[in-house]
Amino acid sequence: MAKRLIIGVDIRDLRVAKTGTKTYLEELCKAFKALPLPDVKFKFLDSALSAYSGTNKLLKWVEHLNYQLWKQVSLPIKAWLGKCDIVFCTDNFVPLTKLGYKTIPVFHDAFFFEMPDNYGKLWLWLYKKTALPAAQSSPFVITPTHYAKKQIAHYTTLSEEKLKVVYEGPKSFSVAQTKLSNEQTTLLKYSIEKHQYLFNTGAMFKRKNIPLLIAAFNKIKATSKYPALKLVLAGQLPADKSDSDYLMVTNAINQSPYKNEIILTGYVSDDDLAQLYQNALLYVFPSLNEGFGIPILEAFKNQVPVLAANNTSLPEVGGDAVMLFDPFSYTDLVEKLITLLEDANLRRQMITQGNARLKHFSWQKTAEELVAIFKLAAARN
Numbered sequence: 001m002a003k004r005l006i007i008g009v010d011i012r013d014l015r016v017a018k019t020g021t022k023t024y025l026e027e028l029c030k031a032f033k034a035l036p037l038p039d040v041k042f043k044f045l046d047s048a049l050s051a052y053s054g055t056n057k058l059l060k061w062v063e064h065l066n067y068q069l070w071k072q073v074s075l076p077i078k079a080w081l082g083k084c085d086i087v088f089c090t091d092n093f094v095p096l097t098k099l100g101y102k103t104i105p106v107f108h109d110a111f112f113f114e115m116p117d118n119y120g121k122l123w124l125w126l127y128k129k130t131a132l133p134a135a136q137s138s139p140f141v142i143t144p145t146h147y148a149k150k151q152i153a154h155y156t157t158l159s160e161e162k163l164k165v166v167y168e169g170p171k172s173f174s175v176a177q178t179k180l181s182n183e184q185t186t187l188l189k190y191s192i193e194k195h196q197y198l199f200n201t202g203a204m205f206k207r208k209n210i211p212l213l214i215a216a217f218n219k220i221k222a223t224s225k226y227p228a229l230k231l232v233l234a235g236q237l238p239a240d241k242s243d244s245d246y247l248m249v250t251n252a253i254n255q256s257p258y259k260n261e262i263i264l265t266g267y268v269s270d271d272d273l274a275q276l277y278q279n280a281l282l283y284v285f286p287s288l289n290e291g292f293g294i295p296i297l298e299a300f301k302n303q304v305p306v307l308a309a310n311n312t313s314l315p316e317v318g319g320d321a322v323m324l325f326d327p328f329s330y331t332d333l334v335e336k337l338i339t340l341l342e343d344a345n346l347r348r349q350m351i352t353q354g355n356a357r358l359k360h361f362s363w364q365k366t367a368e369e370l371v372a373i374f375k376l377a378a379a380r381n
Contacts, residue, residue: 007032007374008043008084008101012070013091015051018236019203020294021108023171025090030172031367040371043082047074064122071095072130086374092127094134102377105135106142107163109291113155115207132156139377140164142370144292147313164373167317169363170297173274186275190263192230197263198337199280199304201234201273201295202287206245209286209309209327214252214262216333221258226341229261234276236267277302282340282347285309286327293317297361300354305347307336319360321353 009032013025032042047070052063071093079087080099087094087103094103112119112127119127135141135156141163143149149163187194198217202208210233217231233249253262268276277283283299285308293314299306300321308314309327318324323340326332340347 004038005040005086005375005378006043006082006084007040007371008045008079008082008087010046010075010087010089010091010094011044012047012051012075013089014046016053017091020292021091023294024106024108024168027169027172027363028090028367028370031363034364035367035371037371040374043084045075045078045082045087061122064126067093068126068130072097085378088370088374092135093131094138096130096134096137098137102380103134103138104140104142104374104377105131105138106144107135107148107152107158108144109148109289110151110155111207111289111291114151114289118206132158138162139380140373142166142373144168145313145316147316148291166366166369166373167361168292168294168297169361169366170294170301170358171270171273172363173270173277173298173301182271183275183279186272187279189272190232190265190276192232192263192279193228194279195281196228197230197232197280198282198284199232199234199276199299200284200286201268201276203235204246204249207287207289208245209288210245210249211252212327212330212333213284213286214249214256215330216337217262218256218258219330219334220337220341221261229281229341230263231261232263232265232276232280234265234268234273274302277304280304282307282337284333284337285314286325286333287314288312288327290314296322297358300358303351303354305340305350306354307333307340317361319357321350321357323350 052059076095076097076099079101084101087101090106094105143163143165146165149165153160253259283304283306290313296318306322308318308322310324325336
């Protein structure tokens with residue numbers, strides 16, 4: 001009987017990851033566990049030490065040290081003791097040391113190079129000194145889109161042959177979607193009505209371009225044609241507001257004549273998030289840079305038309321199921337919003353196209369494609 005392939009999955013990032021990177025690792029772990037593969041065994045590797053995610057500068061430095069000790073000492077030892085053939089890490093960094101196993105990292109995007117000012121100097125230094133060399137010595141590096149692959153190849157010495165595109169899937173809302181009785185509770189909690197609000201979710205990084213969305217909402221409200229329409233911005237508020245657009249967003253809201261109709265929810269549970277998607281009129285995605293864009297698929301899954309920026313990876317993920325706009329043009333966003341607000345037939349058509357587009361993406365498919373890459377890597381000399 002052939003030896004089973006043992007794949008070590010680094011899950012320490014679940015302690016600190018947020019938004020899309022957390023969804024990626026959570027959903028993959030579920031999908032890996034559900035795969036009926038008698039020739040593959042997964043080992044989920046975690047640190048015994050807690051991870052710090054606060055804003056204290058000294059403790060953040062301690063966390064940097066703990067993180068590197070995990071990646072370069074503890075994880076290699078655990079993988080070696082577990083007789084792993086492959087060590088898979090979804091947070092860019094894999095061990096430099098190879099103790100009888102091969103490593104495969106995920107590079108979600110090229111943000112370290114495209115937007116270096118958004119990262120601390122220590123993170124940038126560690127990325128260049130550890131993440132890139134470790135990736136170079138790995139047989140493959142996973143990227144989520146062809147756009148991300150192109151950008152990573154452009155900014156690094158990684159060859160396009162080494163970079164493997166594996167699409168992602170939408171967040172699982174299976175439990176939340178069965179709790180239809182929660183709908184009214186969620187709507188009341190945020191003082192909104194079914195199909196009477198524009199929706200956006202995610203962290204308030206500067207690249208998310210939320211102030212443009214607020215400005216467009218103000219313009220539409222000023223027409224007086226949509227008196228019930230509101231704007232809902234969901235997502236965990238940043239611990240360190242200086243590293244995000246939080247202050248710019250809150251200032252834009254406070255200066256808006258329609259500030260009482262702009263809802264900043266902060267963190268929402270999976271139940272509430274599912275209901276916010278399901279009851280939205282439109283999902284608006286004005287981001288200036290995305291490696292993938294999971295919310296597009298989440299909106300498709302929840303039968304919501306999507307208006308997305310026409311840049312980076314978003315057209316690749318949305319395909320013909322989304323309406324695109326120029327994220328640098330306030331006028332274009334307003335015009336496209338009005339088009340969708342006034343055309344119910346077009347919204348229904350986009351929902352149908354979204355359902356068809358969603359068939360190309362699933363975490364099961366992601367997991368299966370990754371396993372095929374793991375097997376290919378393990379077979380290499």
